[in-house]
Amino acid sequence: MVKVANLRKRFNGLEVLAGINLRVKKGEAVALIGPSGSGKTTLIRTINGFVIPDAGTISVGGEEINYRDPESLRQIRKKIGMIYQLFNLVERTSVQVNVMAGALGRLDRGLSLLSSTVGFFTRREREKARELLSFVGLEDKAGERVDRLSGGQKQRVAIARALMQEPELLLADEPIANLDPKASRKIMELLLRINQEKKITLIAVLHHLDSVRDHFQRVVALKEGAICFDAATRKLNDHRIQDIYTVDEEIECIAAQAGI
Amino acid sequence: MHCRASWHLNKAARFLWWSIFLVVLGVSFRISQVDIGSLIGGLSQSFALGREMLPPDFSRGKQILILAAETVAMGFWGTILGMIISLPLGFLAARNTAQNWFLYHLSKTLVTLLRSIPDVIYAFFFVTAFGLGPQAGVAALTLATVGLLGKFYSEAVESIDEKPVEALAATGSRGLSVIRHAIVPQVLPLFMGYNLYLLDHNIRVALALGVVGAGGLGVELFTQMRGFHYQKAAAILVVILVIITAIDRVSAYLRNRIIKGGFLQPGSRSRDAALVGAIGLFTIVSFYFMPVDLKEMAAGAPRIWEFLKGMVPPDFSRISVYLKLMLETVGMGISGTFLAMVLAVPLGVLASRNVSHHPLIYNLAKEITNFLRAMPDLVFALIFVVAVGLGPFAGVLALGLNTAGFLGKFYAEAIENVDPKPVEAVEATGARLPQRIFHSIFPQVLPLFNSYNLYILDRNIRYSTIMGLVGAGGIGYELVMTSRMFEYRQMAAMLLVILATIMILDLVSAYLRKQVV
Ligand SMILES: Nc1ncnc2c1ncn2[C@@H]1O[C@H](COP(=O)(O)OP(=O)(O)OP(=O)(O)O)[C@@H](O)[C@H]1O
Ligand SMILES: [Mg+2]
Numbered sequence: 001m002v003k004v005a006n007l008r009k010r011f012n013g014l015e016v017l018a019g020i021n022l023r024v025k026k027g028e029a030v031a032l033i034g035p036s037g038s039g040k041t042t043l044i045r046t047i048n049g050f051v052i053p054d055a056g057t058i059s060v061g062g063e064e065i066n067y068r069d070p071e072s073l074r075q076i077r078k079k080i081g082m083i084y085q086l087f088n089l090v091e092r093t094s095v096q097v098n099v100m101a102g103a104l105g106r107l108d109r110g111l112s113l114l115s116s117t118v119g120f121f122t123r124r125e126r127e128k129a130r131e132l133l134s135f136v137g138l139e140d141k142a143g144e145r146v147d148r149l150s151g152g153q154k155q156r157v158a159i160a161r162a163l164m165q166e167p168e169l170l171l172a173d174e175p176i177a178n179l180d181p182k183a184s185r186k187i188m189e190l191l192l193r194i195n196q197e198k199k200i201t202l203i204a205v206l207h208h209l210d211s212v213r214d215h216f217q218r219v220v221a222l223k224e225g226a227i228c229f230d231a232a233t234r235k236l237n238d239h240r241i242q243d244i245y246t247v248d249e250e251i252e253c254i255a256a257q258a259g260i
Numbered sequence: 261m262h263c264r265a266s267w268h269l270n271k272a273a274r275f276l277w278w279s280i281f282l283v284v285l286g287v288s289f290r291i292s293q294v295d296i297g298s299l300i301g302g303l304s305q306s307f308a309l310g311r312e313m314l315p316p317d318f319s320r321g322k323q324i325l326i327l328a329a330e331t332v333a334m335g336f337w338g339t340i341l342g343m344i345i346s347l348p349l350g351f352l353a354a355r356n357t358a359q360n361w362f363l364y365h366l367s368k369t370l371v372t373l374l375r376s377i378p379d380v381i382y383a384f385f386f387v388t389a390f391g392l393g394p395q396a397g398v399a400a401l402t403l404a405t406v407g408l409l410g411k412f413y414s415e416a417v418e419s420i421d422e423k424p425v426e427a428l429a430a431t432g433s434r435g436l437s438v439i440r441h442a443i444v445p446q447v448l449p450l451f452m453g454y455n456l457y458l459l460d461h462n463i464r465v466a467l468a469l470g471v472v473g474a475g476g477l478g479v480e481l482f483t484q485m486r487g488f489h490y491q492k493a494a495a496i497l498v499v500i501l502v503i504i505t506a507i508d509r510v511s512a513y514l515r516n517r518i519i520k521g522g523f524l525q526p527g528s529r530s531r532d533a534a535l536v537g538a539i540g541l542f543t544i545v546s547f548y549f550m551p552v553d554l555k556e557m558a559a560g561a562p563r564i565w566e567f568l569k570g571m572v573p574p575d576f577s578r579i580s581v582y583l584k585l586m587l588e589t590v591g592m593g594i595s596g597t598f599l600a601m602v603l604a605v606p607l608g609v610l611a612s613r614n615v616s617h618h619p620l621i622y623n624l625a626k627e628i629t630n631f632l633r634a635m636p637d638l639v640f641a642l643i644f645v646v647a648v649g650l651g652p653f654a655g656v657l658a659l660g661l662n663t664a665g666f667l668g669k670f671y672a673e674a675i676e677n678v679d680p681k682p683v684e685a686v687e688a689t690g691a692r693l694p695q696r697i698f699h700s701i702f703p704q705v706l707p708l709f710n711s712y713n714l715y716i717l718d719r720n721i722r723y724s725t726i727m728g729l730v731g732a733g734g735i736g737y738e739l740v741m742t743s744r745m746f747e748y749r750q751m752a753a754m755l756l757v758i759l760a761t762i763m764i765l766d767l768v769s770a771y772l773r774k775q776v777v
Binding site for chain 1: 679681682684685686687688689690691692694695696698699700703704706707
């Protein structure tokens, strides 16, 4: 489903992605972990085309991304549903309107482009939105304004929006970092249910290792822009975790002290 | 925390508001003669006039340059005199430095009243009282400046940090000494910024005042347009364009430096000093071209008194005509605002950096917006009266184009300040640009757009009263005619009708603002 080969990216001289190789099979669920600044968000954003890599290739669903062609980027993005830490909903409009936005990428031609732009959608699309809202448990909130919802509810709206795309892949960047434990568990269960029932591939950046252990079979860890762990979750022992999260500067610091 | 706002209204109330909006708009179109046919005709007539203007004829270049200097000098004098008068008024009309209840309310009311009347009405008034020439223009600019600066100054004084004031008061200082040592240092940069803004504004207004005979380039423009010398008129328009562009750039640069506190600081000191020096030199040179004779102006004061005496008691015998014309005036303002909104949406979108990725399109839209905004509305009116003929339609076009510049700038600023997160989220669904604009940007900026629209509506209805001074419809035309026949008592009645309308509209717009924003 996703093939990343020799991916490199620098920001102002700083090497953020240092040659990433990664394969994710169709229907898989992968947790992406790593210390802050290790390049997780950057990797996710190269997969949906918001960051242009310096070298390397990515293909999604067998199609290689051509970063220079806006139309190719758009076709790739149509296949990918995005879930964000801060939900990224249009706050001043209703739940229904936000969910409908997920259909925009599909309605990109001719009359349906025109009508969807000004906010008219077919009955089929509207019914689909309603079904998805009841799938995420918000059937009674369709007319509510988004800024009146709780964080957990907002994230469920965002998930419904992503599903409205009929995606093949879901990318979630810290989807539960701003939620309380109860809402976090519900959101993770929902994401995994989508992965299993709808056979949608899932890559989720997570900081909370308990959630990783509870829900994922495979873990990929990034450290300083390189993959330092990619294996079954059960192999993620304390020693490994220490390894992943120990920043090298500390070691250098200790070494320097020892040198004195 | 939610304020009472439109989304709380139920469907029925929403429907009611939309119906009122559409009916008012329809009636306004009707009385200001706007329809599809007139719009298409207007477009082709304007192009025809444009062709007749090319190429510009600079044979009167020398006179034009002298008049340009006179215009700039008018702007300087109006600003300086206005500053001198506004300084005490600003402190008297600020809550924290007011001397007593009576003076506070008197100065505040005076400033508000001065601000509510369009500058060109003052010019018209002074031309009638003083006679033709730049003296009338300077007097008009002075009054209009006090209306604006008085408000800006007093708001700046009210917004200061009170701690230094208290500290100084605790040492036993009082009155002027506190103002001098604790308040002036705080408000000085703000005041300088406002002064520059007013200078910029006044020079632009001065370009238009000549249209009613109050001196400067406008006189020449009016004469050439009315004499069908369109190529000569085009030369003047080119000079006006150069002046407003130059002034816009210089004042934006200086204001930016002053507000950021970098003015005359190391790094760009020589450039800033050179600019200030150039302005100073320019001032002296332009004063040479228009030695404002304060003595002569003072001598004109008794004439104003005579003139005012001739206005009482106001003669309301033709009130029904005035009311009908006033209705046409308001209709022009509403139609003009709608035209401005329609034009400003594409302009604003294209002139925002976060939407318009192509630098060429972005810069073009920005330049068009700046041009429309900087060009005085009376100059537009003069052109459109020639292009599409006398009547309210010319006024609608003038107001619409001029304020499309204002709205375009406001819209673009609002769009550049949207929260980018939902915009990226919608882009991540694979949506195309127009879909992104409608689904992630417009919902965020709509409330801001509404409040800008109301502000512009307010302004346009005020300024639609002056469109008639050049024959572009509304009550202004009747005002000119009555003054030509020395019917000062009828003029007084008309001015009162205008003032009353403006006051009523202030109330209406304050109410609407509460509903929408
Ligand atoms: N657009 C950008 N311009 C410059 N530097 C950037 C940009 N985006 C990311 N970086 C830098 O790249 C590095 C990796 O950032 P990234 O956001 O990918 O890390 P992350 O693993 O997601 O961290 P976190 O867990 O804190 O979200 C950081 O040092 C960051 O400052
Ligand atoms: Mg991140």
